[in-house]
Amino acid sequence: MKAGIITIGDEILIGQTINTNAAFIGEQLTALQIEISHSSVVHDNIKDIIDEFKGAFENNDLVIVTGGLGPTHDDVTRKCIVQFFHTELVTDDEVLSDIKKFFEVRGRQLTKTNEEQSLIPKIAVPIRNSRGTAPGFWIEKGNKVFIAMPGVPYEMKGMMEGFVIPSLYEMIGKTKIYRRMVNILTTGIPESILFDKLGNLEELLSGASLAFLPSQFGVKMRVTAQGASEEFVKNKLDEIEQKMRSVVGRFIYGKGDDSLEGVISKLLIDRNLKLAVAESCTGGLIAHRITNIPGSSKFLERGIVAYSNASKVELLKVNEDSIAKYGSVSLEVARQMAEGIKAVSGSDIGLAITGIMGPTGATPNKPVGLVYIGVCDDKICTAKEFRFGDDRILNKDRASQAALEMLRRNLLGITYDD
Amino acid sequence: MKAGIITIGDEILIGQTINTNAAFIGEQLTALQIEISHSSVVHDNIKDIIDEFKGAFENNDLVIVTGGLGPTHDDVTRKCIVQFFHTELVTDDEVLSDIKKFFEVRGRQLTKTNEEQSLIPKIAVPIRNSRGTAPGFWIEKGNKVFIAMPGVPYEMKGMMEGFVIPSLYEMIGKTKIYRRMVNILTTGIPESILFDKLGNLEELLSGASLAFLPSQFGVKMRVTAQGASEEFVKNKLDEIEQKMRSVVGRFIYGKGDDSLEGVISKLLIDRNLKLAVAESCTGGLIAHRITNIPGSSKFLERGIVAYSNASKVELLKVNEDSIAKYGSVSLEVARQMAEGIKAVSGSDIGLAITGIMGPTGATPNKPVGLVYIGVCDDKICTAKEFRFGDDRILNKDRASQAALEMLRRNLLGITYDD
Numbered sequence: 001m002k003a004g005i006i007t008i009g010d011e012i013l014i015g016q017t018i019n020t021n022a023a024f025i026g027e028q029l030t031a032l033q034i035e036i037s038h039s040s041v042v043h044d045n046i047k048d049i050i051d052e053f054k055g056a057f058e059n060n061d062l063v064i065v066t067g068g069l070g071p072t073h074d075d076v077t078r079k080c081i082v083q084f085f086h087t088e089l090v091t092d093d094e095v096l097s098d099i100k101k102f103f104e105v106r107g108r109q110l111t112k113t114n115e116e117q118s119l120i121p122k123i124a125v126p127i128r129n130s131r132g133t134a135p136g137f138w139i140e141k142g143n144k145v146f147i148a149m150p151g152v153p154y155e156m157k158g159m160m161e162g163f164v165i166p167s168l169y170e171m172i173g174k175t176k177i178y179r180r181m182v183n184i185l186t187t188g189i190p191e192s193i194l195f196d197k198l199g200n201l202e203e204l205l206s207g208a209s210l211a212f213l214p215s216q217f218g219v220k221m222r223v224t225a226q227g228a229s230e231e232f233v234k235n236k237l238d239e240i241e242q243k244m245r246s247v248v249g250r251f252i253y254g255k256g257d258d259s260l261e262g263v264i265s266k267l268l269i270d271r272n273l274k275l276a277v278a279e280s281c282t283g284g285l286i287a288h289r290i291t292n293i294p295g296s297s298k299f300l301e302r303g304i305v306a307y308s309n310a311s312k313v314e315l316l317k318v319n320e321d322s323i324a325k326y327g328s329v330s331l332e333v334a335r336q337m338a339e340g341i342k343a344v345s346g347s348d349i350g351l352a353i354t355g356i357m358g359p360t361g362a363t364p365n366k367p368v369g370l371v372y373i374g375v376c377d378d379k380i381c382t383a384k385e386f387r388f389g390d391d392r393i394l395n396k397d398r399a400s401q402a403a404l405e406m407l408r409r410n411l412l413g414i415t416y417d418d
Numbered sequence: 419m420k421a422g423i424i425t426i427g428d429e430i431l432i433g434q435t436i437n438t439n440a441a442f443i444g445e446q447l448t449a450l451q452i453e454i455s456h457s458s459v460v461h462d463n464i465k466d467i468i469d470e471f472k473g474a475f476e477n478n479d480l481v482i483v484t485g486g487l488g489p490t491h492d493d494v495t496r497k498c499i500v501q502f503f504h505t506e507l508v509t510d511d512e513v514l515s516d517i518k519k520f521f522e523v524r525g526r527q528l529t530k531t532n533e534e535q536s537l538i539p540k541i542a543v544p545i546r547n548s549r550g551t552a553p554g555f556w557i558e559k560g561n562k563v564f565i566a567m568p569g570v571p572y573e574m575k576g577m578m579e580g581f582v583i584p585s586l587y588e589m590i591g592k593t594k595i596y597r598r599m600v601n602i603l604t605t606g607i608p609e610s611i612l613f614d615k616l617g618n619l620e621e622l623l624s625g626a627s628l629a630f631l632p633s634q635f636g637v638k639m640r641v642t643a644q645g646a647s648e649e650f651v652k653n654k655l656d657e658i659e660q661k662m663r664s665v666v667g668r669f670i671y672g673k674g675d676d677s678l679e680g681v682i683s684k685l686l687i688d689r690n691l692k693l694a695v696a697e698s699c700t701g702g703l704i705a706h707r708i709t710n711i712p713g714s715s716k717f718l719e720r721g722i723v724a725y726s727n728a729s730k731v732e733l734l735k736v737n738e739d740s741i742a743k744y745g746s747v748s749l750e751v752a753r754q755m756a757e758g759i760k761a762v763s764g765s766d767i768g769l770a771i772t773g774i775m776g777p778t779g780a781t782p783n784k785p786v787g788l789v790y791i792g793v794c795d796d797k798i799c800t801a802k803e804f805r806f807g808d809d810r811i812l813n814k815d816r817a818s819q820a821a822l823e824m825l826r827r828n829l830l831g832i833t834y835d836d
Contacts, residue, residue, distance in 0.1 A: 010629065012441070013457055014448040015440070016441075017441070017631060019436070021435050023434075023436045023437065026431055026433030027433030036456065038431075039431055039458065040458045070630065072610075074627070074628070074630070087492035108611070111611075134608070152632070191490065192489050192551070196531065211428060212464070214488070216572070222429065279652065279702075282701065284697075284708075287705075288700075296701070297725050301725070302725065303701070303721075304720070305718070307720065309717060311719065311763075315720065361710065389549070389572070395467065410678070
């Protein structure tokens with residue numbers, strides 16, 4: 001089964017909105033073993049949209065469209081569907097009742113504009129929207145499927161999970177070729193060194209394929225294998241993963257959908273350890289990432305964003321003389337911050353970070369991108385220097401990743417020596 | 419001038435990486451008044467890539483390609499360019515010296531794989547890469563321009579800003595039709611109510627166009643106008659903006675690239691006020707957003723992530739009896755947290771938030787999505803209840819936005835009554 005994804009909206013084309021919808025849909029279809037042949041973005045323009053519908057519906061078994069179904073004047077997708085499929089609009093009573101309920105629950109008044117969203121193409125099965133007012137459409141024609149959903153990611157996801165994925169799953173049944181991929185997640189090692197360390201790739205992969213996907217959080221290695229049985233494919237992927245781990249295992253923090261913060265959360269919960277975090281340069285990002293994980297309240301005792309020197313002294317018991325002697329961005333102060341947050345919070349582990357994120361704050365000896373990270377547990381307090389780039393936001397990402405990685409290595413007893 | 423954007427990479431198609439590159443390029447071209455006709459994503463596959471090159475180069479004056487220029491085996495874009503333009507690879511000495519320097523500065527060893535990145539298509543002008551090793555290519559053929567850049571966003575952006583945009587700007591010179599857009603940013607009001615409040619759109623816009631772009635942070639209204647002179651367009655946009663402000667002004671926190679945290683930073687710095695933030699449910703996200711703004715150290719005194727009840731009592735001086743009586747997620751505790759963080763930090767304003775982000779933590783009386791936000795200044799301490807949805811990550815975004823908006827309204831004396 002081959003699929004095309006169409007995203008409608010000038011805001012995507014001109015870059016005001018990032019196309020997360022196509023990514024989400026791509027991921028879900030891939031999990032269903034549906035191949036995505038092409039993905040495109042088109043203007044909020046009836047002619048362009050209908051042209052794109054034609055090309056995509058001709059070349060694929062499945063077309064998924066998002067965007068342009070909202071209540072306002074610039075939402076033209078419904079009109080295009082009516083023209084493309086030569087159909088007409090009819091009121092759907094269930095959808096109308098959904099919309100009325102949506103407004104009732106929120107204590108908001110129903111407008112005529114909202115009420116008109118219950119008009120759906122006659123040829124379509126409505127996809128009901130539990131998270132908003134615009135319904136989606138499921139259209140079958142000549143063994144092909146055409147799906148349209150609103151562009152609001154949260155609403156689209158609700159429809160995908162509640163209706164589209166189960167329906168597609170039922171339709172495609174079981175396929176005969178098994179294709180699986182695994183993502184091996186590394187951090188703290190550049191792409192080219194990873195590549196060189198892995199050695200002869202043909203030998204390593206023996207028919208499988210490998211892609212390196214670098215970002216500020218590290219390099220993801222995506223391995224894809226296929227074969228006649230699920231077991232064959234699983235064994236091949238396991239074997240490749242093991243070979244990779246034997247060479248670059250210390251840099252691998254997880255696989256698949258793992259996040260570094262998720263991996264750490266699991267380690268801390270399993271070992272029943274309490275963590276406290278003291279952040280200067282990352283300004284709350286480390287605590288934010290940790291608290292994205294459900295259940296983080298079990299182990300995160302507190303976080304302190306100590307931007308000022310005074311707050312470092314008062315809240316983290318950093319020695320004033322050390323700040324004067326070494327500077328607030330120094331190995332010594334990072335170590336003391338980690339020690340301090342551990343002590344004042346009564347936690348098992350203290351994690352601390354101080355650095356210069358830019359664009360300002362550099363001195364002749366301390367450039368933008370210089371970061372010190374400290375970790376303190378019941379046995380030892382250590383700190384380490386890192387050098388990142390000159391972009392403030394990327395530096396915060398990189399620094400938070402390095403800090404979480406240092407915590408992971410501390411928990412697992414992995415050193416930084418080669 | 420019409421442009422097509424091509425993004426190469428399976429990782430984008432299957433949704434493992436979100437296509438931020440196309441968004442960035444779209445934004446930059448739009449600013450240069452270049453119309454983006456189409457954007458597409460294709461496989462890491464030589465035939466698919468060359469087919470897409472053909473279609474895009476035929477239909478546009480400018481084609482910008484990203485991805486597939488890295489040092490590893492799955493990077494095939496250079497090969498496709500050589501085939502498509504019937505050219506060959508030659509070593510570029512400047513690029514080679516850039517690569518050598520890149521490794522020298524970082525104290526890393528140059529590998530043969532990296533060295534080979536200095537091979538560039540004979541027909542191309544290399545776009546030098548100050549942030550990585552792979553060069554980009556600028557190719558001119560028959561009045562058309564073809565540009566290829568690496569897919570790593572940070573490297574691509576460096577090339578766009580340092581080379582591509584200035585070169586395109588010089589090429590296109592000045593155009594005769596002026597087209598400008600402005601984004602008016604709102605929060606705390608749903609799309610359909612905004613739409614209804616604006617009334618007769620034709621009258622409001624008189625020829626300009628308007629798009630509503632909702633997200634968890636609010637609704638962006640994008641107004642686009644065109645005309646024969648820059649002044650005409652500017653006046654028209656100003657007039658529309660003023661009309662909008664007269665109806666929904668209290669919900670408008672900024673325009674263009676403004677962020678709510680940036681708007682607040684400016685207000686606090688201008689008034690020389692110190693802020694301290696106490697977060698429970700947002701777990702550091704508010705402090706993170708504020709510290710994304712360069713210069714936030716001028717006004718952010720400290721942030722506390724007080725996840726546990728004990729830390730609320732100890733660090734924020736919340737009354738233990740109040741937690742027992744009202745619960746830690748309550749109007750009263752939010753108010754006390756704001757009062758406490760203001761007092762202990764000696765700041766001018768305390769901002770505090772407590773809530774239930776999900777998936778767990780709900781009680782019969784307190785559903786997931788329930789949030790209380792408190793603000794305390796020298797005159798008054800208030801708190802307000804909000805109800806969001808059931809997705810943890812989106813709830814954190816929404817809650818942080820509502821808290822920053824409550825702070826903005828406090829600073830500007832805007833009430834929540836209609």
